[in-house]
Amino acid sequence: MNNYYTTTQANRAKPSDDWIADxxxxxxxxxxxxxxxxxxxxxxxxxxxxxxxxxxxxxxLEEFLKKQTRQSDIEVLDLQRLSGGASKEQFTxxxxxxxxxxxxxxxxxxxxxxxxxxxxxxxRLRECQVLKAAWGEVPVPxxxxxxxxxxxxxxxxxxxxxxEGTVQPPQPEAEDKMSGVGMxxxxxxxxxxxxxxxxxxxxxxxxxxxxxxxxxxxxxxxxSTAAILTSFGLWERAWNEDTLCAHPVMERGALWLKExxxxxxxxxxxxxxxxxxxxxxSDDLKINxxxxxxxxxxxxxxxxxxWASLTIFGGPDENGDLLASSLMPTTQFLEKYEQLSGNxxxxxxxxxxxVFSFYKISVIAAATSIRVAHSRKTxxxxxxxxxxxxxxxxxxxxxxxxxxxx
Amino acid sequence: MSPExxxxxxxxxxxxxxVVMPNLTDRFAQEQAGIVAATxxxxxxxxxxxxxxxxxxxxxxxxxxxxxxxxxxxxPALNDSLRAVVEKVNSHFQHDKPDEQTxxxxxxxxxxxxxxxxxxxxxxxxxxxxxxGQTRETFEKQLKPFFKSLETRERSWVKGLGFxxxxxxxxxxxxxxxKNNLLRSN
Numbered sequence: 001m002n003n004y005y006t007t008t009q010a011n012r013a014k015p016s017d018d019w020i021a022d023x024x025x026x027x028x029x030x031x032x033x034x035x036x037x038x039x040x041x042x043x044x045x046x047x048x049x050x051x052x053x054x055x056x057x058x059x060x061l062e063e064f065l066k067k068q069t070r071q072s073d074i075e076v077l078d079l080q081r082l083s084g085g086a087s088k089e090q091f092t093x094x095x096x097x098x099x100x101x102x103x104x105x106x107x108x109x110x111x112x113x114x115x116x117x118x119x120x121x122x123x124r125l126r127e128c129q130v131l132k133a134a135w136g137e138v139p140v141p142x143x144x145x146x147x148x149x150x151x152x153x154x155x156x157x158x159x160x161x162x163x164e165g166t167v168q169p170p171q172p173e174a175e176d177k178m179s180g181v182g183m184x185x186x187x188x189x190x191x192x193x194x195x196x197x198x199x200x201x202x203x204x205x206x207x208x209x210x211x212x213x214x215x216x217x218x219x220x221x222x223x224s225t226a227a228i229l230t231s232f233g234l235w236e237r238a239w240n241e242d243t244l245c246a247h248p249v250m251e252r253g254a255l256w257l258k259e260x261x262x263x264x265x266x267x268x269x270x271x272x273x274x275x276x277x278x279x280x281x282s283d284d285l286k287i288n289x290x291x292x293x294x295x296x297x298x299x300x301x302x303x304x305x306x307w308a309s310l311t312i313f314g315g316p317d318e319n320g321d322l323l324a325s326s327l328m329p330t331t332q333f334l335e336k337y338e339q340l341s342g343n344x345x346x347x348x349x350x351x352x353x354x355v356f357s358f359y360k361i362s363v364i365a366a367a368t369s370i371r372v373a374h375s376r377k378t379x380x381x382x383x384x385x386x387x388x389x390x391x392x393x394x395x396x397x398x399x400x401x402x403x404x405x406x
Numbered sequence: 407m408s409p410e411x412x413x414x415x416x417x418x419x420x421x422x423x424x425v426v427m428p429n430l431t432d433r434f435a436q437e438q439a440g441i442v443a444a445t446x447x448x449x450x451x452x453x454x455x456x457x458x459x460x461x462x463x464x465x466x467x468x469x470x471x472x473x474x475x476x477x478x479x480x481x482p483a484l485n486d487s488l489r490a491v492v493e494k495v496n497s498h499f500q501h502d503k504p505d506e507q508t509x510x511x512x513x514x515x516x517x518x519x520x521x522x523x524x525x526x527x528x529x530x531x532x533x534x535x536x537x538x539g540q541t542r543e544t545f546e547k548q549l550k551p552f553f554k555s556l557e558t559r560e561r562s563w564v565k566g567l568g569f570x571x572x573x574x575x576x577x578x579x580x581x582x583x584x585k586n587n588l589l590r591s592n
Contacts, residue, residue: 005518006525083433181569246524249553251531259535311571322571382441386448389567392560399557403550 012241012371015041027237030218030230030297032123037237040121044375052379054081054091057153061093061111064152065159068145071098081379082110086369086387087120087294089113089155089379092162110141113157114150116377119369119384121238122294124148124156126216130296131160133212133269138203139288163289165280181390182315183276183326190317192285194328195336200279200290201308202341205268205301217298220267227264227299232257232356235363243367244374249399250366253359256402262349267298274304275313276325301343306353309333312361312393355405358398366391411453419446444568451566458583459563460516461509467523468504470552471495474530474545481541488536491529498522558582 004010011019020041024034058079065074075096082090091111099105114124125148134140141160150156171184185193209217220227236254243250272295280289307313308325315326324333334345365387373384409417422443430436452459478484478492502508502519531549534542561570562579570576 003514003518005514005521008525009521081432081434083437182571245521246528248524248527248531248549249556251528252549252553255531255534312569314571316571380438382438382445386441386445386567389564389569392564393570396557396561399553403553 008246009244012243013375014045015241023237023241027240028229028233029237030234032126032216032218033230033234033237036121036123037234037241040117041241043116044377054079054089057091057111057113060153064145064147065095065097067152069097073098077106086380086383087118087122087292089115108162109144109159110162111153111157111159113153114155115372115379116155117372117375118378119364119372119387120295121368123216124158127294127296128158129212129214129216130269130293131158133207133209133214134204134290134293137207138200138290140293141289141291163280165282165288167277167280167291181277181313184315185276185326187318189281189285190323190327193281193287194333195340196287197279197308197325197327198333198336199340200287201271201274201304202337202343204271204274204290205304205341205343207269209269209298214298217296220264220298222267223263223265225261225263227267227297228261231297231299231303232261235356235360239363239367242363242371244370247362247366247395249395249402250359250362252402253355253362253398256405257352257356257359260352260405262300262352264300268301270297270299270301270303272296272303272307274308275310276315276327277313300349300353301341302346302349302353303356305334305337305345306350306357307360310354310357310361311397312358312390351401351405355398355401358394358401361394362391362398364391365389366395412450415446415450415453419443419450422446448566452563452579455579455583457513457516459559459579460513460520462559462583463520464502464508464516464523466552466555467520467527468499468502470548471499471523471526472504473548474527477541477544477548478537481538483538485536488530488533491526491533494529495523495526498526 004013015023020038023041024038029037058076061079062074062076065076066072077094077096079091079093082092089111091113093109093111094106095109096104096106099107112124112127124146128143128146128148131140131143135142141163143158143160146158147153148156168183169185169189218230220230239250239254271290271293273292274290278290278292279287280291282288309330311322313325314322317323321329324330327333328336334350337343338345369384369387369391372378373381378384422439427436427439427443430439475492475495478488484492498519502511502515508516508519530545534545537545558577559579559582561572562576562582564570565573565576565579
């Protein structure tokens with residue numbers, strides 16, 4: 001689309017300072033979120049698209065690692081782009097360095113880096129803090145270093161240990177699924193992974209976040225709607241900044257979500273994207289990493305429960321019955337969660353967060369993914385256009401669940 | 407004119423799948439080439455229906471906005487925000503008249519009109535809390551079948567992308583557009 005058919009569309013494509021100021025006033029979001037969203041809008045006016053030549057990273061990466069390790073003879077070998085994933089550019093490399101033992105050592109690491117615009121715009125320092133808070137509590141890759149503003153690596157990035165394992169097992173139709181969408185785990189895998197999946201979620205919610213350095217997360221007032229106000233604000237703002245087209249069902253959803261906000265009694269660390277596709281397991285069928293913490297915030301655990309059991313992320317068992325995150329029936333998932341966490345599942349709140357989940361997936365796939373492909377600001381333009389299809393299923397499901405809400 | 411667009415697309419898809427992909431060794435490149443091939447396949451299924459899709463939407467949005475205007479017209483206590491949107495719609499209908507032969511207009515005109523009408527309807531939805539109880543109730547009733555029709559249409563449109571677990575239950579978009587003479591000749 002080269003022409004903008006409405007003033008709003010033109011403003012979104014070429015945001016002026018006044019328009020950005022209006023947007024910032026209109027949607028309540030956390031401070032860190034405002035920072036990255038505002039940066040995204042200011043960068044949108046810059047013509048440069050995403051540079052796909054990742055060899056550009058070799059030299060700055062070496063220099064960055066030399067500074068971080070204070071070693072002058074660091075080598076970066078075998079820098080490779082990772083396939084899979086959608087929101088960030090990811091690379092692996094071998095770092096040759098002098099380990100604390102004094103021995104010369106090769107360590108396999110990964111870089112997780114913002115593209116020019118992402119399917120979800122998030123804060124690298126915030127993700128780094130959350131990963132560090134989760135380290136030792138649940139299986140996560142160890143974060144080693146961060147370039148939060150991209151001053152040294154060109155774009156904001158973090159560097160973490162590379163873990164070996166499987167995210168997506170071989171699929172029956174011999175075709176790869178988009179990670180986490182309709183995946184299939186065979187009965188042996190389901191048997192081994194399901195309870196771990198729930199236990200880890202319970203463990204995340206039990207993290208004593210008050211004892212962690214999470215300075216980039218706003219702390220919501222307990223027994224209020226503060227947590228959902230800013231969480232919803234993020235997604236409503238993303239929709240209004242990114243969508244190429246207005247959509248009546250999204251406005252219907254936004255209105256319902258605003259008029260029915262539940263109280264969050266006791267804010268917990270919410271992962272924000274907990275589902276199949278965002279965990280990895282080892283050959284002995286142990287979940288050895290939970291990924292994609294970039295959407296974590298302090299809020300209601302029902303949010304993770306609704307997201308993990310969202311029909312769009314589910315896959316069927318051998319009888320065609322849909323499983324939560326392709327692992328287990330939703331009722332079993334919720335019962336197991338109650339049992340392992342001690343947190344009660346409130347059906348009304350769960351319903352609210354189901355509506356919210358369909359709203360979120362619609363923002364991600366029907367607005368932001370199409371926007372970033374439109375702006376040529378990602379490494380995955382073809383995939384981002386294609387993923388728009390998920391957004392329209394999300395919109396359809398959002399409309400259906402709103403019909404139930406009445 | 408030949409070849410038809412479908413032939414261009416299927417030729418490109420075949421070349422990517424049978425020539426390019428088998429010779430790619432990089433996993434990321436293979437993944438992206440697969441998505442390009444799948445996109446070409448999807449485009450084949452919809453490319454000849456794009457114009458009529460927009461035409462259909464043009465009729466749908468004109469119809470719902472006219473219904474909404476009728477409802478709001480009966481509300482004596484309409485506030486300034488709602489009145490402003492009503493004015494925008496009326497002004498738009500001078501530009502793309504509801505009784506005009508829109509089918510003879512070029513695609514960008516129809517698409518542009520639709521984008522504007524979508525925004526007007528969205529503004530009305532946002533302003534629902536400012537409607538009187540009776541008006542809001544009527545408005546919501548009017549919108550329900552519109553939402554259903556929109557949902558069904560969009561889900562049919564994207565069914566060929568392969569994400570929909572209910573794909574088999576979705577009508578083909580051609581059936582929605584062309585059955586029952588839904589595209590009027592106005």
